Amino acid sequence: MAATKTTSTSSKTLLSFFLFFNIIINLNISESKLTLDYYKQTCPQFQQIIQQTVTSKQIQSPTTAAATLRLFLHDCLLPNGCDASVLLSSTPFNKAERDNDINLSLPGDSFDLIVRIKTALELSCPNTVSCSDILATATRDLLIMLGGPHYNVYLGRRDGRASVSSFVDGFLPKPSMTMTQIVSIFTKRGFTVEEMVALSGAHTVGFSHCSEISSDIYNNSSGSGSGYNPRFVEGLKKACGDYKKNPTLSVFNDIMTPNKFDNVYFQNLPKGLGVLKSDHGLFSDPSTKPFVERFAKDQDYFFKVFASSMQKLSLLNVQTGRKGEIRRRCDQIN
């Protein structure tokens, strides 16, 4: 009898324990669940407003797409994830992420695009759409305009309320890092080496400032191991000759098809036509080289891995439910 009672008591305890955790787990799942039609009822014009604003901005300033893609990476790769914290301005009491050295080269056009979209959305559906959902969707739409692959952007992100410049250090890749350090930045955030190489294929579009490559092209450039094609490095030296006087001087990341999202970036690397030291590193490092070779041969496969990796990036550490907020202005917390 006693044994039965103990059993039934413990099974009751077990049951309530199970139910309790089940509720918590379900809450977490439902709270953290992003959906494709999140704004269907609350802001039916969401997709259309983004699409229109993105199209007119990209036609007006064709550098916007690459700029926004890099802005998105620099937001999502930090431990606070895709929370639009990179858009917040510094205050007299706080230096924000966007004022960290690595973010100073993020072009104004990408910030301007988000302001334009947010302004249009606030007029149609006030206090409804997060800046982080705007950034994720605009990035995908711009990639498609350049010829890149489609992927679904899940929605329902909430915006972060903090942005601290010093928290950026160590979480974003720099061309001066070793390939091992760069790979580890991505694997720490849950990406495989193949996904990291695919994402780096983003350098098929956009620019790099001459200051990012000056030490590589003016020192050791033609020495063995630099990775640069000798004629290419002469071209880069000419293009960047005046960079000290004119710090805005930049070069295309993909000299063959600079404005098209394709796999030519990977075809450039074996020929020594990569621009950044880290681009050459992808081909010289044995852990990344096989992926470069595969993507160079097969654009469909590159697009497939790139699209799923972008979707993964867009879901990193997103805040949902009651966490974070829907910012009224993307550059300020409410």
Ligand code: HEM
């Ligand atoms: C693998 C490590 C990476 C390193 C070391 C790196 C570094 C850089 C640097 C130094 C620039 C030049 C910025 C400037 O001078 O304005 C740049 C540009 C760019 N990066 Fe990366 N990057 C890496 C990976 C990625 C990834 C994974 C993405 C996106 C998924 C990305 C997207 C871009 C884009 C689109 C540009 C052009 C920006 C523009 O035209 O304004 N990069 N990157």
